[in-house]
Amino acid sequence: MSQAGVSGPGGNIYDLGYQSYDGPRLGRRSATGALFRSALLACFGIGRGGRAKIVPIVLGVLVVLPAVLAIGISALAAQAPGSGGDALENASPVRFATYHGLIVILVMLFAAAQGPELFGRDQRYGVLPLYFSRVLTRIDYALAKTAGLWVALLLLILVPQALLLGGRIFVAPDPVTGVGKEIASVPLFVAQGLLTAGLLGSLTALVASYTPRRAYATAIVIAIFIIPPIIVALVGNLVGDDAARILVLLSPGDVLDGTNAWIYGTIPDGPVVASLALPGLVYLAAALVGIVGATGLTIRRYLTIRA
Amino acid sequence: MNAFMPLVGVTLRGLLGRRRLALMLLLVALPVALAVLVRIGGGGRNDASGILDTLVIRTVLPLVALVLGTAALGSEIDDGTIVHLLVKPIARRWIIFASAVVAAGLTALLCVPSVILTGLLTSGLGSASVTTTFAFAVAVLVGGTAYTVVFMALSTVTSRALVIGLVYTLIWEGVIAGLLEGTRFLSIRQATLGLAAALGGKRPGSEPLDPVISVAILVVATVGALLIATRQLARFEVRGGD
Amino acid sequence: MTEPIAPAWASAPAPPSDAPPAVVPALQLDHVSRWYGNVVAVNDVSFALGAGVTGLLGPNGAGKSTLLHLMAGLLRPSAGSVLVRGRAAWRDPAIYRDIGLVPEKEAVHPYLSGYEFALLNARLQGVPDPEGAARRAIEIVDLVDASHRPTGTYSKGMRQRAKIAGALVHEPTVLLLDEPFNGMDPRQRLHMMDLLRSMAAAGRTILFSSHILEEVERLADSILVVHAGRLAAAGDYRSIRRLMTDRPHTFRVRSSDDRRLAAALIADPAVFGAELLDGRLAVSTSDYAAFTHALPRLAAGAGITLHEVAPTNDSLESVFSYLVRR
Numbered sequence: 001m002s003q004a005g006v007s008g009p010g011g012n013i014y015d016l017g018y019q020s021y022d023g024p025r026l027g028r029r030s031a032t033g034a035l036f037r038s039a040l041l042a043c044f045g046i047g048r049g050g051r052a053k054i055v056p057i058v059l060g061v062l063v064v065l066p067a068v069l070a071i072g073i074s075a076l077a078a079q080a081p082g083s084g085g086d087a088l089e090n091a092s093p094v095r096f097a098t099y100h101g102l103i104v105i106l107v108m109l110f111a112a113a114q115g116p117e118l119f120g121r122d123q124r125y126g127v128l129p130l131y132f133s134r135v136l137t138r139i140d141y142a143l144a145k146t147a148g149l150w151v152a153l154l155l156l157i158l159v160p161q162a163l164l165l166g167g168r169i170f171v172a173p174d175p176v177t178g179v180g181k182e183i184a185s186v187p188l189f190v191a192q193g194l195l196t197a198g199l200l201g202s203l204t205a206l207v208a209s210y211t212p213r214r215a216y217a218t219a220i221v222i223a224i225f226i227i228p229p230i231i232v233a234l235v236g237n238l239v240g241d242d243a244a245r246i247l248v249l250l251s252p253g254d255v256l257d258g259t260n261a262w263i264y265g266t267i268p269d270g271p272v273v274a275s276l277a278l279p280g281l282v283y284l285a286a287a288l289v290g291i292v293g294a295t296g297l298t299i300r301r302y303l304t305i306r307a
Numbered sequence: 308m309n310a311f312m313p314l315v316g317v318t319l320r321g322l323l324g325r326r327r328l329a330l331m332l333l334l335v336a337l338p339v340a341l342a343v344l345v346r347i348g349g350g351g352r353n354d355a356s357g358i359l360d361t362l363v364i365r366t367v368l369p370l371v372a373l374v375l376g377t378a379a380l381g382s383e384i385d386d387g388t389i390v391h392l393l394v395k396p397i398a399r400r401w402i403i404f405a406s407a408v409v410a411a412g413l414t415a416l417l418c419v420p421s422v423i424l425t426g427l428l429t430s431g432l433g434s435a436s437v438t439t440t441f442a443f444a445v446a447v448l449v450g451g452t453a454y455t456v457v458f459m460a461l462s463t464v465t466s467r468a469l470v471i472g473l474v475y476t477l478i479w480e481g482v483i484a485g486l487l488e489g490t491r492f493l494s495i496r497q498a499t500l501g502l503a504a505a506l507g508g509k510r511p512g513s514e515p516l517d518p519v520i521s522v523a524i525l526v527v528a529t530v531g532a533l534l535i536a537t538r539q540l541a542r543f544e545v546r547g548g549d
Numbered sequence: 550m551t552e553p554i555a556p557a558w559a560s561a562p563a564p565p566s567d568a569p570p571a572v573v574p575a576l577q578l579d580h581v582s583r584w585y586g587n588v589v590a591v592n593d594v595s596f597a598l599g600a601g602v603t604g605l606l607g608p609n610g611a612g613k614s615t616l617l618h619l620m621a622g623l624l625r626p627s628a629g630s631v632l633v634r635g636r637a638a639w640r641d642p643a644i645y646r647d648i649g650l651v652p653e654k655e656a657v658h659p660y661l662s663g664y665e666f667a668l669l670n671a672r673l674q675g676v677p678d679p680e681g682a683a684r685r686a687i688e689i690v691d692l693v694d695a696s697h698r699p700t701g702t703y704s705k706g707m708r709q710r711a712k713i714a715g716a717l718v719h720e721p722t723v724l725l726l727d728e729p730f731n732g733m734d735p736r737q738r739l740h741m742m743d744l745l746r747s748m749a750a751a752g753r754t755i756l757f758s759s760h761i762l763e764e765v766e767r768l769a770d771s772i773l774v775v776h777a778g779r780l781a782a783a784g785d786y787r788s789i790r791r792l793m794t795d796r797p798h799t800f801r802v803r804s805s806d807d808r809r810l811a812a813a814l815i816a817d818p819a820v821f822g823a824e825l826l827d828g829r830l831a832v833s834t835s836d837y838a839a840f841t842h843a844l845p846r847l848a849a850g851a852g853i854t855l856h857e858v859a860p861t862n863d864s865l866e867s868v869f870s871y872l873v874r875r
Contacts (some may be wrong), residue, residue, distance in 0.1 A: 188424075213465070215470055216468035217468070218470060219374070219470075220330075225372065226477070227366055230362055231360055231362065232335065233361075234357060235348075237347050237357065238345040238353050238357065238358070239344055243348050310675065314673070316669075320658075386655075386656050387654050390623065391669075392672065392673065393623065394621055394622075394645050394648065394650045394822055395564065395670075395674055396643050396674065483684070541640060542625070542640065544624050545618050545623045545655075
C-alpha cells in the first residue's frame with residue numbers, strides 16, 4: 001500500500017505514488033523460459049553490440065553457403081536436358097549425407113566462440129547470487145543455459161539443410177514427387193543434427209562452466225575437438241586397431257563422424273575411423289553417454305559452485 | 308641489472324597458477340603416454356618422428372607456448388597489476404626480456420623433456436633414435452622460444468591474444484601455410500620442422516624448409532617480437548575511465 | 550595496540566633537487582588535455598604544485614584518476630605537457646625515482662604477501678636495503694600483522710595500505726594517491742592523514758584525490774576542483790570562497806538586540822538580506838570585505854553588543870557545490 005501524504009506542524013511527508021506489486025507472479029517455468037530465451041539470443045549476439053554479432057553472422061553465412069551453392073547448381077542442372085540433371089545432383093558433394101562433414105568444424109567454432117560467453121560471464125562478474133536467489137533453481141539455470149546453446153547449434157545445423165531440402169523439392173520436375181523423394185532424408189538429418197548439437201553443446205557447456213576465463217574455455221573446446229583425432233590416427237598407425245577402437249570413442253569429432261555414417265549408411269569421412277569399422281550403434285551409444293555425462297557434470301558444477 | 312631477478316621472480320610466480328600448470332602438464336604428458344602405448348601395444352620400437360612431428364610440434368608445442376606466452380604479460384595487463392612494474396625507474400625492455408625468459412624457459416622446461424621421453428620410449432636407445440630425438444628436442448627448444456615470444460608480443464598489442472594466436476596456429480599454420488608454397492616462410496611451424504629435419508629428425512614423406520631459412524625465420528621472429536613488445540610497453544597506457 | 554612508528558625520513562627534509570635556483574615546481578601541468586575519440590576526459594588543465602598536501606576534488610567521472618595517471622606517465626597527454634620536476638612524465642622511466650603512485654582501481658598481485666609486495670617494489674626501485682625499506686614501509690602503514698598473508702585475502706582497506714607501503718619504500722618526493730582513504734576505518738584514516746601531513750611538512754609534494762569533502766577539508770592545504778574534465782578552481786578553499794562574489798555570503802549573528810541590528814544592517818548597501826530565524830540573525834551580503842567593516846561600525850553606532858558572528862556557507866561543501874554547478 002502506498003504511504004499517503006502526511007503533514008504536520010514540524011514537517012511533511014509527500015506521497016510519491018510508490019506502489020509495491022501485489023499481483024500474480026509468473027513462476028519458475030516462466031523464469032527458466034526467460035533465461036533459456038536470453039541464452040539463445042545471446043548465442044547470436046542479439047541484444048548485444050555489433051561486435052558480438054560478427055562471429056555468429058560470419059559462421060552463419062558459411063554454414064549456409066554449401067546449401068546455396070548446391071541449389072544453384074541443381075537449378076542449372078535441372079535445365080540440362082534428359083537425366084543429366086539427376087546424375088549431376090548425385091555427384092554433387094553437397095548432399096544431406098555429406099553436410100555434416102562440411103559444416104561440423106564451423107558448428108564447433110560457433111560453440112567454442114559463443115558458449116564461454118554464456119557460462120563464463122556470469123561467473124566472472126559475480127552475478128550468480130542474483131540468479132540463485134530467484135525462483136529458478138541451480139539445476140534450472142544450468143539446463144536453461146545449456147538448452148539455449150543446444151538450440152542455437154541446432155538452428156545452425158538444420159537451417160541450411162532445410163534450405164537444401166526446399167531447394168531440392170522445388171528443383172524437381174513437380175513439387176509432389178520432389179517431396180516424396182526427399183522426405184525420407186528429413187528424419188536422418190534431424191537425428192544427426194540433434195546428436196551433433198547435443199554433444200558439442202554439452203561438452204562446451206561443461207568446459208565453459210568450469211573455465212570462467214573465456215579465452216581459455218574457447219581454446220580447450222577447440223583442443224578437445226582437434227587433438228583426439230590426431231592421437232587416434234597415430235595410435236591406429238603405430239599401435240593397432242584395437243587400441244584405436246577404444247580411443248576413438250573419446251574423440252567427439254570422430255564419434256559424430258561415426259554416427260553420421262551409421263545414420264546414412266555410408267562410410268565415415270575420416271580414413272582412420274573408416275578403417276576401424278566399428279558398428280554404428282557403438283558411436284551412437286558413445287554420443288549419448290557423452291551428452292548425458294557432460295550435462296550431468298555441468299549440473300554438478302552449478303550445484304556446488306559457491307554463490 | 309638488480310631489478311632483473313625480481314622481475315623474473317614475479318613473472319614466474321604469476322605463471323605458475325595451479326590450474327594453468329595442471330593443464331600444461333596434461334598436454335605435454337599426452338605424447339609421452341602415447342609413446343608408452345605405442346611401445347607396449349605396438350610391439351617394439353617404432354619411428355618416433357611421426358608422433359613428434361604431428362602431435363608435439365604441430366599441436367602440443369604451439370598450445371603450450373600460446374598459453375604461457377599470452378599469460379606472461381597478458382594476465383598482468385588484464386588485471387592491471389602491471390602498473391606496479393611500470394612505475395619504476397627501469398627501462399621497459401627489461402620487463403619484456405624478463406617475461407620472455409620466464410615464458411620461453413617454462414615452455415622449454417615442459418616440452419623438451421616430453422620430447423626426449425617420447426622419442427626414446429618410442430624408438431629405444433639406438434643411435435638413429437637418439438639422433439631423431441635430439442633433433443626434435445633442439446627444434447622444440449628454438450621453435451618453442453620463437454612461438455612463446457611472438458605470442459607474448461601479441462599480448463602487448465591486443466587483449467584478445469589467445470584467440471588470435473589460436474587462429475594463427477590452427478588456420479594459418481594448419482591450413483594455409485601448408486598449402487600455399489609462398490607462405491611457408493611466415494610459419495613458425497614450418498621453420499621448426501625445417502630445423503628438426505636439418506638435425507636429423509624428419510618425418511618420412513614431408514618436405515621441410517631449408518635449414519638456413521628455418522633458423523633465420525625463427526631468429527627474426529624472436530628478435531622482431533622482442534622489439535615490438537618493447538615498443539608497445541614503452542607506450543603503454545592504462546585503460547580509460549575515471 | 551602499539552602505535553605505528555612514523556618513519557624518520559618522513560620528518561627529514563626532502564633531498565635537495567638538482568634543479569637550478571629558480572624553483573622548479575614538483576608537478577607542473579600546462580594546458581593538458583586528454584581525449585578518447587570524442588570524449589574529453591581532461592580539458593585544458595594547468596596548474597603547478599610544490600611542497601604540501603593538495604586535494605584533488607571532484608565528483609565521480611570528473612577526470613581525477615585520468616589526471617593522476619597523466620601525472621604518473623601512464624597516459625599520454627593528447628595536448629599540453631606534464632612535467633615532473635622539470636622532466637616530461639610520458640615515456641621517461643627515470644621520473645619514477647621521485648614519484649610514488651598509489652592507484653585506486655589497479656589490483657596488487659594477489660599471490661604476493663603484503664611484505665613481498667613492498668619488497669618487490671623496493672627491489673625494483675633499486676633501494677640500497679630493500680628488506681629494511683620494505684619492513685619500515687609495512688610498519689608505517691600498520692600492516693605488520695597481516696604482512697605475511699597473500700594480498701588476495703586482504704580486505705579493501707588492507708589492500709589500499711599495501712599499495713601505499715609499496716609507494717613509500719623509495720622515499721619519493723612526490724606522492725600521488727588516488728582515493729587513498731577508500732575502505733579505511735577512522736583510526737587508519739587519521740593515522741594516514743598524520744603521516745601525509747608530516748611528509749608534506751618535510752617538503753614533499755602530496756596530491757590525493759577524493760570525492761569526500763570532509764577528508765579534503767581536514768587534510769589539504771590547498772585544493773584543485775575538477776568537474777567534467779575542467780579545472781574549476783585552484784588554491785586555498787577559503788580564498789576561493791572569497792572570490793565567489795556572485796554568490797552571497799551568509800553570516801549568523803547573535804547580538805544583544807537582533808531586531809534593531811537587522812534594521813541597521815538592511816540600510817547598508819553591502820547587505821541585501823537580513824532574516825530573524827530561530828533566535829538568530831541571518832545576514833546575506835554580496836561584499837565580504839565591505840560587510841566585515843560595516844558590521845562592527847553599525848553595531849557600535851547603535852550600541853549593540855555582538856555575541857557571535859559566524860559564516861554559514863563558508864564550508865568546502867558549499868564552495869564545491871557552487872563550483873560544480875556553474
